[in-house]
Amino acid sequence: MLSTSNEDLKAQLVAQCLEIFPEAQGLLLWGGSVTPDFSPEVNDIDVIIEIDTDFTHEVVLAERLKTLVQGCTFCRLDPFVYLTGSAHEEPLEFIAPFGFYKANPFIPYLIQNQHELIYGQSRLLKKLPVVTLSQALFGILPQVMGALKRLRMDAQVEQTWLPLLSKHKSYFFVIVRTYFAFEQGGVGSKQESLRFLAKKFPKYGSIVDRLNASLQSPSAQPETSDEPSAELVLEFVRDMETSLQAAKQRETVH
Numbered sequence: 243m244l245s246t247s248n249e250d251l252k253a254q255l256v257a258q259c260l261e262i263f264p265e266a267q268g269l270l271l272w273g274g275s276v277t278p279d280f281s282p283e284v285n286d287i288d289v290i291i292e293i294d295t296d297f298t299h300e301v302v303l304a305e306r307l308k309t310l311v312q313g314c315t316f317c318r319l320d321p322f323v324y325l326t327g328s329a330h331e332e333p334l335e336f337i338a339p340f341g342f343y344k345a346n347p348f349i350p351y352l353i354q355n356q357h358e359l360i361y362g363q364s365r366l367l368k369k370l371p372v373v374t375l376s377q378a379l380f381g382i383l384p385q386v387m388g389a390l391k392r393l394r395m396d397a398q399v400e401q402t403w404l405p406l407l408s409k410h411k412s413y414f415f416v417i418v419r420t421y422f423a424f425e426q427g428g429v430g431s432k433q434e435s436l437r438f439l440a441k442k443f444p445k446y447g448s449i450v451d452r453l454n455a456s457l458q459s460p461s462a463q464p465e466t467s468d469e470p471s472a473e474l475v476l477e478f479v480r481d482m483e484t485s486l487q488a489a490k491q492r493e494t495v496h
Contacts, residue, residue: 347381424489
């Protein structure tokens with residue numbers, strides 16, 4: 243866990259962020275960065291850089307974020323800038339290295355429940371509306387079902403695993419983690435969610451193995467005879483759609 247077992251890494255991160263953003267009022271770690279499964283060799287570090295300003299030139303800030311990412315050689319960084327000035331009352335809009343980012347419904351829940359302030363003070367934590375897990379799940383479910391639909395469409399065209407992984411890697415993890423959250427009543431890391439999927443659906447072991455491998459070494463995914471087939475991916479899509487719809491009905495009844 244970054245918050246307890248990587249103090250040197252945390253100090254390096256603070257120094258690197260302040261070098262690029264000396265005006266930062268707070269640095270907030272969130273999400274997988276503060277879970278027991280976190281490993282700097284495998285996971286990105288999610289950090290929000292809070293700046294007390296009404297400055298709206300997002301292109302300039304995005305370029306500075308790119309500089310931060312490129313200069314962070316000791317870890318893989320996934321940074322956002324949050325503007326705390328009075329002109330930015332919307333707490334779920336961030337600046338990312340590619341411009342503005344409107345956070346999906348799960349982001350406020352994750353920030354509230356998995357965070358650590360490693361520098362300064364946070365206005366974002368005070369502004370976030372309270373979000374329950376059910377609200378977060380129902381909010382993101384339409385996006386997840388859309389991701390499953392897009393994955394199905396491509397799996398009907400592509401015959402090998404690598405193109406599907408390349409195009410839909412983030413979708414796979416969102417789908418699996420949403421399934422885990424519905425079934426387990428809490429948010430799991432990517433690794434924990436994959437372990438749960440393998441336990442519930444052993445037939446998807448090859449998908450789980452390849453997704454785990456993509457975390458260890460994103461660029462090392464050679465095609466082999468045991469790679470997941472397009473047919474297996476289509477079966478995965480059907481099972482996830484069925485499971486998520488059933489979970490939604492259970493939550494609605496309760």
